[in-house]
Amino acid sequence: MPCHLALLGSADAGARVRAKNAARLGRGEGFRVPNRAKKPMQRKSVGTGGEERQRRATGRRVYMVTGGVTKFAKAHPAMDFRLMVKRAYDYAVRGIPNLTKDRIDGTRISYFSDHFSRQLKAASMVQDYLGLNPKGSVRIEWGGATGGECFQAAYEAVASGRMDVCLAAGYETMSRVATWKGNEFIALASDTNFDFPLGGFYTGYYALMVMRHIYEYLRLTRFANVRDEREAQRLAIQEGCRIMSMVSVKNHLNALHNPYAQYPKRLTVQDVLNSEMISYPLTREQICTMSDGAAVAFLCSESVAREFTDKPVLIKGVGCGTDTMRLADRPFGKVPLMPRESAKDYAHLPYPGVHSFRAGRAAGLEAYRMAGITDPNRELDFIELHDAYASSEIQTYEDLGLCKYGEGYGFVERGDPFLRGIDYGFPTPNAGAIPVNPSGGLIACGHPVGATGLMQGVFAFWQLQGTIARHFGDPALQLKDPKRGAIHSHAGTGSSVTVSILERGFR
Amino acid sequence: MKARPPTFTKFRDVQAELARSGAALFRDADGVESLVIRYPYAIEYIHSYAEDSPFFLGLAEGRLRGSRCTRKGCGCVYATPRSHCMECGSATEWLDLPSTGKLHSWTTCHFGSEAFLKETPYNLGLVQFEGVDSLLLVRVKDAKESDLYVGMPVEARFDPNPKYSVTDVWFVPK
Numbered sequence: 001m002p003c004h005l006a007l008l009g010s011a012d013a014g015a016r017v018r019a020k021n022a023a024r025l026g027r028g029e030g031f032r033v034p035n036r037a038k039k040p041m042q043r044k045s046v047g048t049g050g051e052e053r054q055r056r057a058t059g060r061r062v063y064m065v066t067g068g069v070t071k072f073a074k075a076h077p078a079m080d081f082r083l084m085v086k087r088a089y090d091y092a093v094r095g096i097p098n099l100t101k102d103r104i105d106g107t108r109i110s111y112f113s114d115h116f117s118r119q120l121k122a123a124s125m126v127q128d129y130l131g132l133n134p135k136g137s138v139r140i141e142w143g144g145a146t147g148g149e150c151f152q153a154a155y156e157a158v159a160s161g162r163m164d165v166c167l168a169a170g171y172e173t174m175s176r177v178a179t180w181k182g183n184e185f186i187a188l189a190s191d192t193n194f195d196f197p198l199g200g201f202y203t204g205y206y207a208l209m210v211m212r213h214i215y216e217y218l219r220l221t222r223f224a225n226v227r228d229e230r231e232a233q234r235l236a237i238q239e240g241c242r243i244m245s246m247v248s249v250k251n252h253l254n255a256l257h258n259p260y261a262q263y264p265k266r267l268t269v270q271d272v273l274n275s276e277m278i279s280y281p282l283t284r285e286q287i288c289t290m291s292d293g294a295a296v297a298f299l300c301s302e303s304v305a306r307e308f309t310d311k312p313v314l315i316k317g318v319g320c321g322t323d324t325m326r327l328a329d330r331p332f333g334k335v336p337l338m339p340r341e342s343a344k345d346y347a348h349l350p351y352p353g354v355h356s357f358r359a360g361r362a363a364g365l366e367a368y369r370m371a372g373i374t375d376p377n378r379e380l381d382f383i384e385l386h387d388a389y390a391s392s393e394i395q396t397y398e399d400l401g402l403c404k405y406g407e408g409y410g411f412v413e414r415g416d417p418f419l420r421g422i423d424y425g426f427p428t429p430n431a432g433a434i435p436v437n438p439s440g441g442l443i444a445c446g447h448p449v450g451a452t453g454l455m456q457g458v459f460a461f462w463q464l465q466g467t468i469a470r471h472f473g474d475p476a477l478q479l480k481d482p483k484r485g486a487i488h489s490h491a492g493t494g495s496s497v498t499v500s501i502l503e504r505g506f507r
Numbered sequence: 508m509k510a511r512p513p514t515f516t517k518f519r520d521v522q523a524e525l526a527r528s529g530a531a532l533f534r535d536a537d538g539v540e541s542l543v544i545r546y547p548y549a550i551e552y553i554h555s556y557a558e559d560s561p562f563f564l565g566l567a568e569g570r571l572r573g574s575r576c577t578r579k580g581c582g583c584v585y586a587t588p589r590s591h592c593m594e595c596g597s598a599t600e601w602l603d604l605p606s607t608g609k610l611h612s613w614t615t616c617h618f619g620s621e622a623f624l625k626e627t628p629y630n631l632g633l634v635q636f637e638g639v640d641s642l643l644l645v646r647v648k649d650a651k652e653s654d655l656y657v658g659m660p661v662e663a664r665f666d667p668n669p670k671y672s673v674t675d676v677w678f679v680p681k
Contacts (some may be wrong), residue, residue: 073519074518077518077521077533077535077541077543078533078535078537078539078541118546118548156563175518178522178618178619178621179620180620180624181620181621181640182622183618183619183621184620187620193556193559194559194587194644194673195644195673195674197648197672197673197674198618198631198645198673198674199616199619199623199626199631200619200620200622200623200645201616201618201619201620201623203616203618204614204616204619204631207614207616207631208612208613208614208631208633208644209612211613211614211657212611212612212633212657215612215657219657223623229656229658230656233656233657257537276617277617278616278617278618279614279615279617279618280615280616280617280652281613281614324593326587326644327631327633327642327644328586328587328642328643328644329585329587329589329593329641329642329643330641330642331593331641332638332640351613354611354612354633358648395577425563
């Protein structure tokens, strides 16, 4: 039974309204070329590469052995990008006397924007400043997923056998321009012929996406019986905003215990709703900010990992997915299914449209398959999830199969992604089921793009090591005995997404 | 010129000083001073629309053009034109889109990139057209935030003085 209908109580009524609305909005036969769904190409394009990936070799086992992060801040005028990376690097190697420069075989260095750096080939200057020449290095850029992609590039360098020790380092210095100029730079990562000139603004693009998500999953379900169309949509948006605000409250509040976070604070749902409207329906507190910061992660082969730590963390699976650059080009096809889903669940759901991130689902499927995960809710203990927007955190729960498509709002209301033992100011009955962004996420930690995915890697590493208290100076965010976690990095409107599964590599 | 620019402990004061004099010192909580300067950079691109050119020339003639895959059995129709089909890789041909459609989704931007701040608030809409497989991102004008809804019928308008930009077309409530 489709998830969204379950919320209704009356499946038949929901199905009727959904079918009626689909027809009225021209989303049915008239909207799609009738024979299109039958074409093999169409089905394949929505999938993720299929069965052949199961047979693919996964290479050598790769472990993370240490990491470091600078505090993320609005501006670090006293540190340029080289010094920021150096600080994160020094933190990572501190206390590991044998992790000397000569043990490093090479590096992968990430930053998103040459515009922000005002310096091309800045990764070479990081390599240079760390004194790592003439070792091999390459710069990684993949939009908002730059940090996550850098983590996986280092993974590949080790898994392939090319390196035994690879440094993944990333940074961004976004304070170098005024905020609205920074938004312009980010929007240049949308199609500059068709999208940017209309008012290039990423918050606007995400607002378009969540508006449709709210329509699909709240208007057509909880408000299916409201006869006046505008009133039904108004109520659905109101409901969606309330629930998105709960996510913002969670992440800001978790960050109160994270000294690396840029904007830790205690907020109420009403505070979030009352904050400035940026792009309807997204308010300021539902959106991450610009930051300066750096992060590094050391990845090693199994043969050397224990030379550096007795608490290594295994990279159990990696996945990456992509989608069209333009939102307008996203297809209306079939959902690539998670192991516990059935095609019947989504019989009437055009996918991904603009409401969901197909790249996130593709990345999740690949990473889960490699890690042998069939039930992420039970087999993952936490996720550091790319919450550039509170809306995209909810959309991503569904992409990653933490709940079915359409259940994301209910998932928040039940409290599943919240931490146990923290008072968020509203009931969270299922708190602790699968904590999402225990660190505070991008919304509260900040989002220095090239560092963000690596920061998630470092926080996940500390969680799995059980060393949060030591690194944060506060035990509140340490989960009890976590075995396995995921990190999720996401680029503009879901045009590319990475998921990496980290697992405790010691007893 | 003074040997040392003025010192500030708030970064926003540094920014204000740069606008005034072009240089400032920032002193952080540890007493470390950093010299911050204004560093402008401007570019003029020689931008070719290349294979997308007919779309923009069409707008200047008051025509909204999409593209359709020429392969028999495929025939995908794109509202935002692509010169090759995303599904099968075949060449596409140009076709005229309907001048009316429905809002698939929408938003009102109260802020924007620096280049568009002066135009706020403005509405963005993704328009779906009958018989077309993909959407078109547009500005929606002559409508307030409270007027807009998913499914709203909208109609194309064209700039009589074309700028050869995607902004030469916009939609209004029908």
